Amino acid sequence: MFDSATSQIRMQRSHGAAQVVMGPRGLIDLSQRGSAKAMLPRMTAGLPEIVFLNTSGGLASGDSLSFAVDLRPGTRAVATTQTAERAYRAQQGPARAKVALSVGAGGWLDWLPQETILYDGARLERETTVTLAPDAGCLLLEILVLGRLAMGERPQRLQLRDRRIVRRGGRVVHHDSLALDDAALTRLSGPALLNGARAVATLAMVAPHAPDLLTPARAVLDEPGVTAAASAPPGRLVLRMLADDGWPLRRQINRLLRVLRPDPLPRIWQV
Incomplete structure (x- = not known):
């Protein structure tokens, strides 16, 4: 007879990695294993698209997921994910995700x-x-959403370590980190943190001309229900947005993307 009190159940873990290498004429190499997949929809206008997918449906304790894009010199592309990623309640250690992006000379x-x-x-x-x-x-x-908003969920326990690092010529030119834990959740309503918001987004452009877009970007930061600000350090444009719900935040981001980039939005990004 199965004794749940004394038996240890070993949970199956999900591991996946997908990498896309592209040149000016298209796909050079594609590798994928486990739960990570990459798709390249046929495009008739705009940048070539790379769409990543986690077939496991989300990240739980002990899972690992890796996406990578390597653009060779002179290559321009847009990479996205097919749907929202979900980080589920963890019984033990954290889930780990890595994104590695490389852009060659003259690329974007x-x-x-x-x-x-x-x-x-x-x-x-x-x-x-x-x-x-x-x-x-x-x-x-x-974009981060705290809890399942449609279910009224407000996380009481959470551990997040999230870093974005951009290097040019071996030198760090942009470093953005966010850390949340149980103690921080009790202070999220403070103005120094999220001011009570449950959806937060950061949009950063790293390019010599990025500061020139500060004025047009600020001109569209007026979506109802969204609090936003923009700054333009040398060689960068950084925008941060807060909202109580993901939909107004999504609308604000779509408006910004139309200002910051000349190409059509990815089809899955249409709202």
């Missing part, structure tokens, strides 16, 4: 993943690294 990459939803009790460690050639550029988006 838009990294526009859809939102990450952090369930109550989630534990997630994630790192996004970007390596740029001296004259390459990128646009980076990150």
Whole structure:
């Protein structure tokens, strides 16, 4: 007879890695294993699209997921995810996710993943690294939603370590980190943190011309229900947005993307 009190159940873990290498004429190499997949929809206009997918449906304790894009010199592309990523309640150690992006000389990459939803009790460690050639550029988006808003969930326990690092010529030119834990959750209503918001997004452009877009970007930061601000350090444009719900935040981001990039939005990004 099965004794649940004395038997240990070994949970199956999900591991996946997908990498896409592209040149000016298209796909050079594609590798994928486990739960990570990459798709390249046929495009008739705009940048070539790379769409990543986690077939496991989310990240739980002990899972690992890796996405990578390597754009060779002279290549421009946009990479995104097919749907929102979910970080589930973790019984033991954290789930780990890595994103590695490389852009060759004269290239450009838009990294526009859809939102990450952090369930109550989630534990997630994630790192996004970007390596740029001296004259390459990128646009980076990150969206976090705290809890399942449709269910009225407000996380009481959480552990998040999230870093985005951009290097050009071996030198760090952009470093953005966010850490949340159980203690921080009790202070999220303070103005120094999220001011009570449950959805937060950061959009960063790293390119010599990025500061020139500060004025047009600020001109569209007026979506109802969204609090936003923009700054333009040398060689960068950084925008931060807060909202009580993911939908107004999504609308605000879509408006910004139309200002910051000349190409059509990815089809899955239409609202």
